[in-house]
Amino acid sequence: MHARNKLMAILLILSLFVVVDSAAAVSFIRPNDTSTVTLAVIIVAIAVIIGFLLFHGGVKYVTPENVLDTEIRKHLYDYIDGCPGSHLREIARELDLKPSNAAWHLRKLEQTNLVRSRFIGGKKVYYLVEGGIEIRKQAIGESILKNKNAREIMEYLQTNPGKHLLEIAHALDLNHHVVKWHIKKMYMAELVEGDTSNSAYPVYYPTEIGIEALENITDYIKKSAA
DSSP, rough: OOOHHHHHHHHHHHHHHHHHHHHHHHHOOOOTTTHHHHHHHHHHHHHHHHHHHHHHOOOOOOOTTTTGGGGHHHEEEEEEEHSSSHHHHHHHHHTTHHHHHHHHHHHHEEEEESSEEETTEEEEEEEETHHHHHHHHHHHHHHHHHHHHHHHHHHHHHHSSSSSSHHHHHHTTTTHHHHHHHHHHHHTTTSSSEEEOOSOEEEEEHHHHHHHHHHHHHHHHOOOOO
């Protein structure tokens, strides 16, 4: 690391000499041409700032080894570990962070392959890479079931498996288009499965993933309300 900084410093100094020398030459040949001199001054100023940051450790590369050295990112990682499928504003609110600040640090966690994100229902939700496919499914499922209507549908299917869309809508007093929308998301997330073997319309059953996600999100809601 020190050798690289020294090399960059040498290159910086040489670049400064070249820029200043070029600007001086242009000024001698075309004394009225101030645009080139101005550009040279700007370049020199930028180079000086970069050099200052290098010598004072201001430029740091985020790697998987040091990404969690920052307290904020460690808190973000731990929160997502405990609450997979949380979206940005929820995370920022729970950790008392500005959304823009949380988003910046979450990007670093994604860039170092510790966290993944996915858009669910128009919201970007986060989950850990560690744990693989099962963690991803759990996070996506719990994120979907944070919606009250989706949760009621899953609860209904848990106690009344094998119901079709209109039956669900009638039992829960919901518009059938609303039920269809949530069922589609739940089916794609493998929270429910459809069966058309004995009916012209698909009937739905909760999967093990769906039941586990429902239990987890129910516990989460109870703890949050306590």
